[in-house]
Amino acid sequence: MKLHGLDKYVIFSISITLIYTVAEFITSTITGVSKDTLSTCVYGFFAGEIVVAGLIKIFKLHKEARPDNGMD
Numbered sequence: 001m002k003l004h005g006l007d008k009y010v011i012f013s014i015s016i017t018l019i020y021t022v023a024e025f026i027t028s029t030i031t032g033v034s035k036d037t038l039s040t041c042v043y044g045f046f047a048g049e050i051v052v053a054g055l056i057k058i059f060k061l062h063k064e065a066r067p068d069n070g071m072d
Contacts, residue, residue, distance in 0.1 A: 010053050013046045
């Protein structure tokens, strides 16, 4: 199975989110301080990117599945 650019980007976004979550958990456990604003920005950005990538994929598949009747 060949991964396309959009699939690689979604995997990259999920990986960064998981790495950030682990790093934030470790640093907040050690220091006792949570970086609320940074966490909100990181999660908001990557969640938005994943949603947009998913919508692109859905509409692309929907467009390909639609039969072409030659009326363009």
